[in-house]
Amino acid sequence: AQKITQTQPGMFVQEKEAVTLDCTYDTSDPSYGLFWYKQPSSGEMIFLIYQGSYDQQNATEGRYSLNFQKARKSANLVISASQLGDSAMYFCAMREPGTYKYIFGTGTRLKVLA
Amino acid sequence: SQTIHQWPATLVQPVGSPLSLECTVEGTSNPNLYWYRQAAGRGLQLLFYSVGIGQISSEVPQNLSASRPQDRQFILSSKKLLLSDSGFYLCAWSVNLDISYEQYFGPGTRLTVT
Numbered sequence: 001a002q003k004i005t006q007t008q009p010g011m012f013v014q015e016k017e018a019v020t021l022d023c024t025y026d027t028s029d030p031s032y033g034l035f036w037y038k039q040p041s042s043g044e045m046i047f048l049i050y051q052g053s054y055d056q057q058n059a060t061e062g063r064y065s066l067n068f069q070k071a072r073k074s075a076n077l078v079i080s081a082s083q084l085g086d087s088a089m090y091f092c093a094m095r096e097p098g099t100y101k102y103i104f105g106t107g108t109r110l111k112v113l114a
Numbered sequence: 115s116q117t118i119h120q121w122p123a124t125l126v127q128p129v130g131s132p133l134s135l136e137c138t139v140e141g142t143s144n145p146n147l148y149w150y151r152q153a154a155g156r157g158l159q160l161l162f163y164s165v166g167i168g169q170i171s172s173e174v175p176q177n178l179s180a181s182r183p184q185d186r187q188f189i190l191s192s193k194k195l196l197l198s199d200s201g202f203y204l205c206a207w208s209v210n211l212d213i214s215y216e217q218y219f220g221p222g223t224r225l226t227v228t
Binding site: 031032033035037042043044045047050052091093095096097100101102104105106107109 | 146156171206
């Protein structure tokens with residue numbers, strides 16, 4: 001069965017530093033999509049970045065990049081130059097072909113320190 | 115552009131009372147619609163999803179039900195609320211079966227059952 005694992009319940013990072021949030025996944029399908037979402041204290045879920053299983057390069061979106069290691073089944077989110085506004089919950093998610101469902105991890109709470 | 119609305123934003127209901135949460139999407143046709151529940155500080159639990167009018171798939175057996183009376187309207191209901199129904203309810207939409215397409219979330223409804 002498909003599964004997403006986020007092993008870091010909470011993380012701290014100093015402002016302007018980079019931080020890596022871990023995500024591992026389990027699937028037997030060679031085709032899948034991986035997503036990261038940010039959830040601030042307001043509760044809204046904000047889409048950050050997408051990585052396809054067949055993409056040759058790691059995805060990047062501004063200060064967000066995805067460290068995709070297919071053989072290890074990991075898709076870690078890297079946030080560079082952290083800002084106070086980056087303090088939030090971060091969720092990793094996966095979607096497989098032929099299904100309408102998205103599988104979410106349990107999330108990592110990031111706190112950026114001034 | 116696409117917009118997703120949810121209401122009410124906050125709700126306090128006594129145990130045993132009925133529930134109706136509404137979600138509507140603008141700017142897209144035939145979306146896939148989803149209801150998630152999030153307990154405080156926890157991950158997302160998929161409750162229902164719908165790929166068309168009148169088509170509802172239930173993921174978790176419980177005292178909740180969902181309906182899709184119109185293409186872009188998704189309703190979450192309960193005849194008698196339980197204390198365990200408290201949480202943050204998120205509606206989301208996506209399109210087709212393309213694994214690269216992310217979900218977009220509404221602002222959420224915070225439900226407290228007393």
